[in-house]
Structures are given as structure tokens and as C-alpha cells.
Amino acid sequence: MHPVRKQRLYLVLFVVLFSSAAVGLVTYALRGNINLFFPPVDVAAGKAPSGQSIRVGGMVVEGSVQRSDSSLDVHFELTDYEASVPVVYSGILPDLFGEGQGAVASGVLDASGVLQATEVLAKHDENYMPPEVADALENSGYDHKGNAK
Amino acid sequence: MTRPGALAFSARVLRRQLVLAVRRPVEIGNPLLFFAMVVALFPLGLGPAPAQLSLFAPGILWIIALLSNLLTSDAVFRGDFEDGALEQLLLAPQPLFLSVLAYICAHWLVTGLLLALVSPVFAVMLHMAPAGIAALVLSLLLGTAVLSLVGGIGAALTVGLRRGGMLISLLILPLYMPVLIFGSAAVQAALSGLAAGPYLAILGAMLCLGMALAPLAIAAALRISVDA
Amino acid sequence: MWSFFHKLGSPPWLYAISGSILRWLLPATLLALAVGLAWGLLFTGPEARQGNSYRIIYIHVPAAVVALAGYYVMAIAGAVNLIWKMKMADVAMKSAAPIGAALTFIALVTGAIWGKPTWGTWWVWDARITSMLILLFLYLGVLALYEAFDNKAAAGKACAVLSLVGMVNIPIIYKSVDWWYSLHQPASIKFIGQSTIDSSMLHPLLLMIAAFYALFTCCLLLNMRAELLQREARTNWVKKLAVAADSRG
Numbered sequence: 001m002h003p004v005r006k007q008r009l010y011l012v013l014f015v016v017l018f019s020s021a022a023v024g025l026v027t028y029a030l031r032g033n034i035n036l037f038f039p040p041v042d043v044a045a046g047k048a049p050s051g052q053s054i055r056v057g058g059m060v061v062e063g064s065v066q067r068s069d070s071s072l073d074v075h076f077e078l079t080d081y082e083a084s085v086p087v088v089y090s091g092i093l094p095d096l097f098g099e100g101q102g103a104v105a106s107g108v109l110d111a112s113g114v115l116q117a118t119e120v121l122a123k124h125d126e127n128y129m130p131p132e133v134a135d136a137l138e139n140s141g142y143d144h145k146g147n148a149k
Numbered sequence: 150m151t152r153p154g155a156l157a158f159s160a161r162v163l164r165r166q167l168v169l170a171v172r173r174p175v176e177i178g179n180p181l182l183f184f185a186m187v188v189a190l191f192p193l194g195l196g197p198a199p200a201q202l203s204l205f206a207p208g209i210l211w212i213i214a215l216l217s218n219l220l221t222s223d224a225v226f227r228g229d230f231e232d233g234a235l236e237q238l239l240l241a242p243q244p245l246f247l248s249v250l251a252y253i254c255a256h257w258l259v260t261g262l263l264l265a266l267v268s269p270v271f272a273v274m275l276h277m278a279p280a281g282i283a284a285l286v287l288s289l290l291l292g293t294a295v296l297s298l299v300g301g302i303g304a305a306l307t308v309g310l311r312r313g314g315m316l317i318s319l320l321i322l323p324l325y326m327p328v329l330i331f332g333s334a335a336v337q338a339a340l341s342g343l344a345a346g347p348y349l350a351i352l353g354a355m356l357c358l359g360m361a362l363a364p365l366a367i368a369a370a371l372r373i374s375v376d377a
Numbered sequence: 378m379w380s381f382f383h384k385l386g387s388p389p390w391l392y393a394i395s396g397s398i399l400r401w402l403l404p405a406t407l408l409a410l411a412v413g414l415a416w417g418l419l420f421t422g423p424e425a426r427q428g429n430s431y432r433i434i435y436i437h438v439p440a441a442v443v444a445l446a447g448y449y450v451m452a453i454a455g456a457v458n459l460i461w462k463m464k465m466a467d468v469a470m471k472s473a474a475p476i477g478a479a480l481t482f483i484a485l486v487t488g489a490i491w492g493k494p495t496w497g498t499w500w501v502w503d504a505r506i507t508s509m510l511i512l513l514f515l516y517l518g519v520l521a522l523y524e525a526f527d528n529k530a531a532a533g534k535a536c537a538v539l540s541l542v543g544m545v546n547i548p549i550i551y552k553s554v555d556w557w558y559s560l561h562q563p564a565s566i567k568f569i570g571q572s573t574i575d576s577s578m579l580h581p582l583l584l585m586i587a588a589f590y591a592l593f594t595c596c597l598l599l600n601m602r603a604e605l606l607q608r609e610a611r612t613n614w615v616k617k618l619a620v621a622a623d624s625r626g
Contacts, residue, residue, distance in 0.1 A: 007155065007244050018361035025354035029347040049341040094497030096426060104560060121496045124426060126565040129575040134425035302542055306522060306535050316525050320539060323514035330507070358545070369459070370538050377531030
């Protein structure tokens with residue numbers, strides 16, 4: 001083979017080989033759950049460290065929000081439909097926070113498995129719809145994602 | 150005299166760069182000294198409270214490694230550019246891809262590798278728990294290699310400019326950021342008792358991609374800078 | 378067909394054709410922006426959970442989409458210059474950079490304004506927002522590198538290399554919300570299957586995205602025309618234009 005073409009062939013092979021290795025490593029890594037937030041199932045299984053600041057993300061369990069009468073304390077639970085984590089927060093919650101909505105709480109997990117949150121952020125999903133559509137879905141027995149309740 | 154094959158040639162380039170570096174041990178020692186002094190700055194500035202320092206230790210160590218790499222990246226090609234050796238390299242029949250890899254490998258061997266090996270000492274100075282040290286060394290070994298490759302791109306783009314200085318930092322810091330994110334996350338994970346494997350795999354992936362593509366960019370940039 | 382591309386390589390021809398395109402594109406863009414904004418801001422109902430604060434989507438999403446597309450335009454134009462040595466592609470790359478940077482900045486700022494009432498914070502270091510910030514730094518790096526070279530031909534080629542290196546960031550920005558659990562929500566406009574945004578809100582959004590693409594093209598052409606006049610200032614065709622403009626008053 002022409003020496004220059006041989007060089008180019010080796011070069012192309014090298015690039016392809018290492019790019020594929022990169023893709024393979026990324027696939028391995030993404031399967032290993034490197035989220036920046038802990039899902040409740042990991043927290044319940046004891047995989048999250050206590051005594052350190054962590055972030056837990058999930059949906060606020062319906063009926064779990066309890067506000068105190070005398071202070072800004074609020075108790076609620078976050079779930080990923082496999083496990084739940086109780087959260088305690090003292091402060092003003094964002095407007096979008098609500099039961100059945102997504103939220104991310106950051107704070108310290110105490111010895112009894114309760115997250116003492118220092119910050120609660122509301123996450124909203126990718127569904128946008130006018131209030132009438134949302135009400136109609138609600139009345140006909142579907143949740144806001146269009147899934148049957 | 151027969152023309153040396155591509156691998157033999159790049160091995161010679163590597164050896165040359167290493168010999169040149171070793172002849173100036175001050176230039177190898179300077180980044181390490183910088184690392185040590187900046188590590189000392191943190192307890193001095195933030196207060197020596199062990200608990201707080203150990204909390205931030207992974208990030209601090211990684212940021213300082215990044216900054217030391219930034220300082221040494223500028224000089225990778227400058228010496229050879231100024232005395233014309235680089236132009237000779239560009240005219241050589243051996244593929245520039247491999248020669249460039251040799252330059253970067255030499256740079257990593259005298260900066261990133263040493264930094265990674267010395268880092269446990271500084272980790273202890275910042276009261277980092279021993280659980281994180283293995284992840285620290287591994288993440289630095291992989292990460293500084295990526296930093297050397299990316300730094301090489303910045304160096305090649307700016308080697309011909311007189312007022313390079315700050316510019317190389319502006320160019321390569323955005324590309325350094327993902328390496329920092331995953332490097333320090335690997336150490337944080339190890340300290341929390343979680344697996345650092347996935348983060349190290351991502352650093353490995355960056356390294357593979359960098360080794361495949363950065364030499365192409367560096368070679369193109371060197372040709373542009375020398376022709377300018 | 379290729380003769381069209383060859384003609385694009387001629388500065389006076391490019392100047393002339395960009396002028397005739399702008400003559401209709403500029404008013405069309407302004408009209409589309411006006412209609413889209415009015416439709417989205419005034420004539421669409423509030424959202425079920427976010428109320429009226431979601432309306433910033435009509436600026437935030439188009440700006441972000443076109444910022445990403447603009448980076449590809451810049452990188453591909455740079456590559457065309459590197460490979461085929463087409464100087465007009467170099468002009469296109471240089472003209473695209475500041476527009477893309479501005480759009481990225483707008484996307485970040487409107488995102489922060491949206492985030493404060495809805496998420497509860499101005500800024501969060503999640504995957505998509507961090508990689509958009511990196512995109513802004515990449516754009517600014519290209520601008521800085523161009524200015525640092527005295528030899529502008531070399532500057533164009535160096536910026537082309539830098540833009541191509543930064544191209545790895547774009548798929549990461551796009552896919553980051555799918556790969557990692559992040560605060561930023563996943564895409565609502567789906568290319569396959571049903572979009573998860575109600576059509577009364579989707580249509581003005583699509584119009585605004587088209588309008589922003591048109592706006593990018595207008596700004597690009599305007600910048601390119603200015604750059605062309607600067608580069609070719611000593612040629613006859615520019616002198617003729619200057620004399621004609623002078624005599625028109």
C-alpha cells in the first residue's frame with residue numbers, strides 16, 4: 001500500500017478505536033447511576049451518606065405535606081414510587097411546590113433517615129397545558145400527565 | 150541513513166522532550182511548589198477548621214491541579230517555536246499526529262503524573278479522609294492527562310501570538326470544566342462510600358476521546374500558527 | 378448547481394444577493410417576531426401550574442435553540458474555510474460568533490428569570506445550565522482568539538479549529554436532561570410522537586423559534602455585509618458603492 005495512505009489508514013483506525021473506547025466507557029458510566037441527586041430508593045437502602053450535604057429528588061407524596069401553625073416548619077415526603085424519604089424544612093417554599101409535583105431537597109440526612117433540608121427547589125415536568133385542559137383531565141380521572149389515575 | 154519509522158520517531162521526540170525537561174528541574178519543581186503553596190493558602194485564608202477543610206478538600210485539590218496545569222500548558226510548544234525546531238517538525242515526513250502525542254505525553258509525565266503521585270500528601274494536609282485518596286490519585290492521573298491534551302490545543306493555537314498569556318486560559322478553561330466536575334465528583338463519591346467507578350470511567354472516556362481527537366486539532370493549530 | 382456555491386465565493390455577488398434577501402427577510406422577521414410575541418404573551422391562556430410566568434418560554438426556548446444551531450453554523454463555516462479555503466465561509470464564521478454569544482446570554486438570563494419564581498432559585502449548577510454556560514465561554518473564547526491574531530487569515534483558521542473542538546459540547550447540552558436527573562425539565566417538543574405541550578402554546582412557540590432563526594439569519598447577513606465592506610474596502614466595487622451612496626445623499 002502507498003506509505004502515505006498506510007499512515008492515514010493507521011490514523012483513522014487509531015481515531016476510531018479510541019472513540020469507540022470512549023463511547024463504551026460512557027455507556028458503562030451512565031449505567032452506574034451518576035446522578036447529581038439521590039433518588040429516594042437509594043436513600044432508603046442506606047446508600048446515601050448521613051451527616052453530609054446531599055440532594056434528594058423525587059415527587060412530593062400526596063397528603064404528606066404538614067405545615068406547622070406557629071412557624072415556617074413543614075414536613076413532607078419525597079418518593080420515586082419505590083421508596084419514600086421524609087423531609088423537614090423550615091422556610092418559604094417555592095410557588096411551584098405542591099403535592100404530586102417534583103421537588104429537589106438539599107440538606108443533611110440525620111440518624112433516623114430524615115432529611116433536614118436547607119433548600120427545597122420545585123421541579124416541574126415538561127407538560128404545559130392551559131388550566132381548562134388540566135381541569136378536564138382531572139375530572140375525567142386522569143392526572144396531569146394524561147395517565148389514568 | 151534510513152528514515153526512522155513513525156513510532157521510532159515519536160519515541161525519539163518523547164525522549165528529547167523528557168531530556169530537555171529534566172535538564173531544567175526547576176521547571177518541573179515549580180508547578181509542584183505552586184501546588185503546595187496554594188494548598189497552604191486555603192487553611193490560611195479559610196481558617197484551619199479540619200471539618201470544613203475536609204469537606205472542600207476534593208474540590209480544592211482538583212482546582213489547584215487544574216491551575217498548575219494551566220500555568221505549564223503555555224510552554225509546551227513555545228520553546229521549539231521560537232528556535233525553529235517546530236517548523237522542522239512540521240516539515241518532517243513522519244506523521245505529526247504521533248509527534249504531537251509525544252510532546253503531550255512528555256508534558257503529562259513531568260506535570261500531571263507527578264502531581265497525582267504527590268497529591269496524597271496534600272490531601273492529608275487538608276484533612277481529607279483516607280477513603281478518598283485512591284480515587285483522588287486515579288482521577289488526577291486520568292484527568293491531568295486530559296488537561297494536558299486540551300492544554301496542548303490551547304498552546305498550539307496561541308504559540309505564535311506575542312501577547313498569549315491570559316488568552317490561553319480563556320480558551321481552555323471552558324474545556325477544563327467538565328474534567329473538574331467529574332474528577333472532583335469521583336473523589337466526593339469515594340468519600341461518601343459510593344462507587345467512584347462510573348466517574349472514573351467518564352474521565353477515561355474523555356481521555357480516549359482526547360487522545361483520538363486532540364492531536365488532530367493540535368497538528369492543525371500548529372500548522373496555522375507556524376504559517377502565520 | 379455547484380456554480381451557485383462558486384458564485385457565493387465572490388464578495389460583490391454575495392453582497393448583492395444578501396441585500397436582496399434582506400429586503401424581504403428583515404420585514405418578514407420583524408413581523409413574525411411581533412405576531413409571535415403578541416400571540417404568546419397576550420393571546421394564549423395561562424398555564425395550569427405556572428400561571429403567567431411560563432410565558433418567558435417564548436423567548437427562552439427560541440434563544441437557546443438558535444444559540445445551539447448558531448454554534449453549528451459557526452463551526453461548519455469555519456470547517457469550510459479550513460478545508461476548501463473559501464474566504465466567504467470565514468466571513469460567515471466571524472459574523473456568526475457574536476450573535477451566537479448574545480443568544481446564549483439571553484437564554485441564560487431568561488432562564489434565570491424563569492427559574493426564580495418557578496424553581497425557587499436564580500441559578501443551579503445542573504447539567505444543562507452548566508453546559509450552556511460552557512457554551513457561552515466557548516463563544517467568547519472564539520471571539521477573543523480572533524482578536525488576538527494580527528494575521529486575520531490565520532485568525533480565521535485558528536478560530537475554526539477552536540469551534541470544531543467545542544462542538545463536542547452541543548450534544549451534551551441537548552442530551553444532558555435525559556442522561557442525568559436534573560432540575561431543568563426534559564424536552565417538551567418531541568420530533569417523534571406527541572409533544573407534551575398543549576397545541577395552543579406549541580404553535581406560538583414554533584412561530585417564535587422560526588422567527589428567531591430568521592432573526593439570526595438577518596443579523597448574520599448584516600454582519601457579513603459589514604465585514605465584506607471592511608475587508609474589500611480598497612476594491613472597485615466597494616468604491617462604486619460608496620460613491621453611489623454618497624451621491625444619493
